Amino acid sequence: MSGAGDGRRLLAVNLKDYLGAAETADWVGEVARRLPDAEARGDVEVAVLPSFPLLERAQRELADADVAVGAQDVSALPGGPHTGEVPAALLAELGCRYVAVGHAERRLGLGESDVLVAAKVAAAVDHDLVPIICVGEPDPSDAATAAKTVIEQTLAALEETGAAEVVIAYEPVWAIGAEEPAAAAHVLEVGAAIREELDPGPHDVRLIYGGSAGPGTLAPLNGGYDGLFLGRRAHRVDGLLDVLREALEPRDSQHRRGGLL
Numbered sequence: 490m491s492g493a494g495d496g497r498r499l500l501a502v503n504l505k506d507y508l509g510a511a512e513t514a515d516w517v518g519e520v521a522r523r524l525p526d527a528e529a530r531g532d533v534e535v536a537v538l539p540s541f542p543l544l545e546r547a548q549r550e551l552a553d554a555d556v557a558v559g560a561q562d563v564s565a566l567p568g569g570p571h572t573g574e575v576p577a578a579l580l581a582e583l584g585c586r587y588v589a590v591g592h593a594e595r596r597l598g599l600g601e602s603d604v605l606v607a608a609k610v611a612a613a614v615d616h617d618l619v620p621i622i623c624v625g626e627p628d629p630s631d632a633a634t635a636a637k638t639v640i641e642q643t644l645a646a647l648e649e650t651g652a653a654e655v656v657i658a659y660e661p662v663w664a665i666g667a668e669e670p671a672a673a674a675h676v677l678e679v680g681a682a683i684r685e686e687l688d689p690g691p692h693d694v695r696l697i698y699g700g701s702a703g704p705g706t707l708a709p710l711n712g713g714y715d716g717l718f719l720g721r722r723a724h725r726v727d728g729l730l731d732v733l734r735e736a737l738e739p740r741d742s743q744h745r746r747g748g749l750l
């Protein structure tokens with residue numbers, strides 16, 4: 490498992506279904522115009538997860554800007570007689586690199602089980618998509634209790650998947666759509682527990698944090714996390730650019746600002 494800093498970092502933006510088609514096109518166009526070029530971004534990878542019908546357009550418009558595209562969900566089933574499903578093979582054909590799996594809004598809102606999440610992760614990996622596996626405790630609790638829940642979710646999600654590149658997005662459910670992200674000390678403690686559980690192991694893992702993440706979230710986490718899973722705070726391109734700027738700051742100044750030094 491790669492630790493923070495020794496692999497590529499990731500800022501992934503989940504557009505959910507907040508933006509319509511025209512708004513998504515505007516957002517994507519603005520990102521393509523304003524994002525610093527790939528060389529200036531160094532080891533920080535940027536990925537965008539729009540709604541299914543907008544994937545192809547996003548992929549086309551962001552390819553030159555070296556921004557990866559991902560889907561917000563994937564079918565656990567292969568292509569075939571499954572009306573309404575979107576299989577991993579199709580997402581791969583459309584140029585997706587990532588797919589979010591097991592987002593809290595699907596686990597809780599749509600009743601997705603650990604078994605279904607594991608099947609989706611396996612389907613994604615079978616088609617060379619990198620799953621962003623979302624895990625998080627449903628209610629506020631101490632870090633040890635939260636860690637137990639998220640480790641169970643993580644191991645269940647990886648149950649059907651051998652050696653593969655994966656991203657674990659630790660997203661405390663109570664911090665999603667909230668005013669503030671979870672406290673850095675809590676996030677760091679849970680993150681350390683996830684890393685300890687998976688290391689050593691067959692998976693090439695990056696660990697990111699999500700849940701009301703935005704400008705100011707990454708700096709205090711940067712020793713323990715490889716990036717962020719961004720929602721609302723990046724739905725304005727300025728928010729994404731601010732977060733990217735922070736990610737590019739030298740780590741010692743981030744630690745000072747985050748109060749860790």
Ligand code: PGA
Pocket residue numbers: 503660664665666667699700701702718719720721722
């Ligand atoms: P939020 O969403 O930043 O808008 O809370 C994050 C997520 O659900 O991934």
